[in-house]
Amino acid sequence: PLIRFDVLTLFPNLFEGFLSESILKRALERNLIAVHRHDLRTWASNKHHQVDDRPFGGGPGMVLMAPPVVEAVEAVQALTAPPGLVLAMTPSGRRLDQEWVRRLATQPRLILLCGRYEGFDERIIELLQPKLVSIGDYVLSGGEVPAMVVIDAVSRLIPGVLGDDQSAAEDSFGPEGLLDHPHYTRPRLYRGLSVPEVLTSGNHAEIARWRREQALQRTRQRFREAVLPTIPNAPYGSAPPA
Numbered sequence: 447p448l449i450r451f452d453v454l455t456l457f458p459n460l461f462e463g464f465l466s467e468s469i470l471k472r473a474l475e476r477n478l479i480a481v482h483r484h485d486l487r488t489w490a491s492n493k494h495h496q497v498d499d500r501p502f503g504g505g506p507g508m509v510l511m512a513p514p515v516v517e518a519v520e521a522v523q524a525l526t527a528p529p530g531l532v533l534a535m536t537p538s539g540r541r542l543d544q545e546w547v548r549r550l551a552t553q554p555r556l557i558l559l560c561g562r563y564e565g566f567d568e569r570i571i572e573l574l575q576p577k578l579v580s581i582g583d584y585v586l587s588g589g590e591v592p593a594m595v596v597i598d599a600v601s602r603l604i605p606g607v608l609g610d611d612q613s614a615a616e617d618s619f620g621p622e623g624l625l626d627h628p629h630y631t632r633p634r635l636y637r638g639l640s641v642p643e644v645l646t647s648g649n650h651a652e653i654a655r656w657r658r659e660q661a662l663q664r665t666r667q668r669f670r671e672a673v674l675p676t677i678p679n680a681p682y683g684s685a686p687p688a
């Protein structure tokens with residue numbers, strides 16, 4: 447495989463459907479990528495197979511304990527070389543973007559650490575020095591969905607993972623950082639809405655020009671939305687304040 451993912455999680459079964467359909471399934475079958483799941487409970491030492499505990503100092507929720515997690519990562523890294531880059535999924539991490547995804551896709555091995563409950567004992571971070579990855583400024587109930595996001599976004603950049611009829615090169619956030627242009631397929635007319643004529647003209651230079659203009663327009667629009675002050679609780683897409 448061109449890249450190996452090792453996922454450390456309390457819920458390895460959550461990845462079942464994700465890995466058994468579509469692009470990821472095909473990439474695994476064709477041995478372009480490898481995904482190994484490891485149940486953190488395997489490294490629980492005490493009699494209750496406990497991997498989380500109540501926070502010192504009080505407060506709600508449970509904290510992932512350092513000993514099982516640190517020992518799990520070390521054991522998994524020792525399974526095979528290279529040790530791999532360790533990523534810990536947490537909303538307090540650095541926001542993932544396509545540029546970071548492109549750099550991750552150059553790694554031979556990624557170790558993905560999924561948190562649950564209120565988070566990781568800080569000594570896990572100190573000892574393993576993982577890169578902290580957030581997939582966005584909202585809180586999920588665990589790092590499993592974020593780990594799937596990383597595996598998906600990285601895998602589709604691995605040569606051969608996308609089919610001939612797909613391409614990562616023309617996606618949003620390409621080299622210029624532009625959003626993708628609009629797409630249309632059959633039927634030509636649907637509920638009174640027609641396909642822009644240029645796309646059926648056969649004029650490829652004109653089509654390329656139109657798509658670029660659309661991509662620029664969309665990117666400018668998105669940028670405006672991002673920097674204008676927001677009306678609290680206004681529905682998305684509502685008019686910006688004057």
Ligand code: ADE
Nearest residue numbers: 535536537580581586592
């Ligand atoms: N765990 C919980 N929420 C998360 C987020 N937004 N990104 C990464 N890991 C998380």
